[in-house]
Amino acid sequence: MKSTSWVRFVAPVVAALSVAVLAQPAEAAAIRLAWRPTILPLPPGATAGTLTGSDGKGEYTGTFRVNDVTQVVSWRNGQPVVRGVPSGYERVDANDENSSGVVVGTIHDYQTMSSQVYTLEANGWYQIKDVPAGYDVVDGIAINTRGDVLGLARRFSGGVGAAVLWRAGGGEPVIIPEGPDTYYARDLDDDGTILFTTGNSSTLWKDGVIKRLSPSPSGWAVGYAIRNGVVVGSRSWGSEQAARWSSASTPIVGLEGGGVALSINKAGLTAGRVPTPSGPEIYGNAIVWRGTTPGEVRGPSGYSRYSATVVADDGTLAGFAGNGSTDAGGVPVIWRLTP
Template sequence: MKSKFWVRAVAPVVATLTVAALAQPAEAVTSRLPWQPTVLPLPPGSSGGFLTGSDGKGEYTGTFRVNDVTQVVSWRGGQPVVRGLPSGYERADANDENPSGQVAGTAHDYQTMISRAFVLDATGFHLKDVPAGYDYVFGLAINTNGDLLGQAYRADNGPGAVVLWRAGGNTPVIIPQSADVSSARDLDDDGTILVNSGTGSGLWKDGVFRRLSPSPSSQATALAIRKGVVVGVRNWGGEQAARWTTPDTTVGLEGGGMALSVNSGGLTAGLVPNPSGPVIVGNGAVWRGTTPGVVRGPSGYAVFETRVAADDGSLAGFATNGSRDAGGVPVIWRLLPA
C-alpha cells in the first residue's frame, strides 16, 4: 500500500487545464456555476500541505508541514492556527472534521513504528488504543455524532480490520477483514461504513453488508459517503466520476474523472479527467447533485485540487506549481453570486 505506513497516499496528477470545461459546448460552459478561489495564508515556517476537512462553519483543517514537522493546522477567520501533534509523537495527519469541529486523524511514532487514531477537539488530542491483535491503527473519518472510523493493521501483513469507536465509548466495534470487507473508506452520519470490497466497494451497517453495483461499468470504487449519497469513480470508457443514490443505482458525473467528497446537501468535489497526460485525472471539479460547475484555479498556480465539499457550500483543497504529492497552499472556493 505504502513504502512506509505513515506516508499519506495521494493520486499523482499533472494536468494544468480544466479539460472537461474546455470540451463542452459554449452554451453549456456559460450556464455552469463559477467557483472563485481564495488562497489562505500559510503559517510561518510552513512549506505547504493538504486541507482535508471542514466544520462547515468557516473552519478548515488539514495536514501541513510546519518547521519541518508534519502536524495539524486549522484556519479560522481565514487565519492559520497550528494545532500541533500529540506529545511523544513525530507526526500527526488530519483526515476529516465534523460539524462540531472534532478532527479525526492519525499520530505516528517513528521510533516505535506505532500509529494511533485520535480525535482532536477544543480540549486537545484524544488517542485511541490499538485494538488487541493489531499493531497500529489509522483514524480515517468522523461523523456528525462523533463516531470515529479507523483501519487496523498488523506488522506481519496479516489480515487487518475496520474499527469503529462509538461516540463516548472506548470499546471499539471490530470488523475483521473478509471477502466482503477489506478496508474502510468513510463513515456516514447514521453509522453506515463505506468499505472496500475486493475489486469494488460496499456499505456495512450493524453486521449487514450491501455491495455497490458498478453497472453499467464493470468496476467502480467508492470514496466518500454522506446522507446516503456515495461518490467515487467507475471504469466507463476510461475513469469517470460516479454517484450512487442507492447501492444499485449509479450515474456518471459529467466531465468528471473522480469524485472525492460529498456534503450533506449533495454538493460534490472532485477532479476532471486528463485523457492526454500520463495520469488519469487533472484539476478541480464540482457538481451540485449531478449538475457540473466550473472551478477556477487561483492566479499563479497551474495545478489545483478540490478535495473537500463543506456543509456551508464551499470547497477546500490546495494549489501548487510543484508535485501534488507534497500538497501546496491551502485554497477555498465559493460560488459567485448570480
C-alpha cells in the first residue's frame, strides 16, 4: 500500500480477483497469467510520481509534482483530477486510499516545519488532524476500510516516537509508544490490527495485545503489508526472498521469484518486486502472486523500470514506470489481468 525506497546501500526499513481465478484447478494455476500495463495520462504541468492507493472501483490516487508543487492526483474514469493544496500548506503526499475513496497521507507546512496527517474525502474536503501532545510531526501511513487512520509521530529532538491510531468512531487517538515490539508501524488491517517491524522481525498489535509473527529459520523476516490477517514482506533465505504469513501463528512461506512483497488485497493477491543481486538497487521490477502462485507483470513499452506499489480490491495493480531510479517515480501505470 505504501511507497518505499529500496536503494542497495540503505537497509530496508520499509482487489479482489474473482473466485474463479483463485479457485482454478492446480494445473491451470501453474500457468503464469500476465498483468498488462496501461499508462494513465498526466495532468498538464505534471512530472514524475507514483500511485499509492485505490478505492478498488476504478479510482487510483498518488503523489505527483504538478506545476512545481508536490500534491495529490486521482484518476477517475482514466482521467487525472488534481486535488489541490489547502491554504497555508506547501506540499501534500498521498499514502493510501480506502474503498470509500478516502485518501490519507501527510500534509506539510514549510514555514513552521510541521507535518500532519490528513484525510481527503472523495468530494475534495481535507480534514487535518492535530499532532498529539509531546510530538512535533506525524506522517500518515494507512487507512482501513472502516476509516481508522494510522500515523507515525516523531519529535524534532529525536528520542522515542509513536504509532498513532485514530479510530473511525472518533474519540482521542490511541498512542502506542515505540518499544521493542512496536518499533515501526507499517500497515493497518481492516479490524484495527497494526503491523509493526521490530528490527529483524514483526509483530501485530490490536487493542493493546501483541502477537509475534511465527518464528522463521532465517536470520530475519519482516512484514510490510497486512490484509485480512495475511502478512506479506521479506525474509533472509540465502538472499532476500519475498515471504507470506497466512496468520500470526502459521509458518512463514517464501514467494517464488520475489525479493520482497509490498502490497496485498482482500483476496490475497500480492504484489512485490524481484531481487537484483548485482544491481544498484536492492529490488527490480514488479512481480505478482495469486496466493503463493507467481504471475507475470509486464512493463510498458519504452520503460526499463516499473513497480506495482498497490494491489486494488478489483484485482488491478497500480504503480509507475520510468527509466531511472525507482526512488524518482515515473509515469502512472495500472495493470489488468488479461489471458
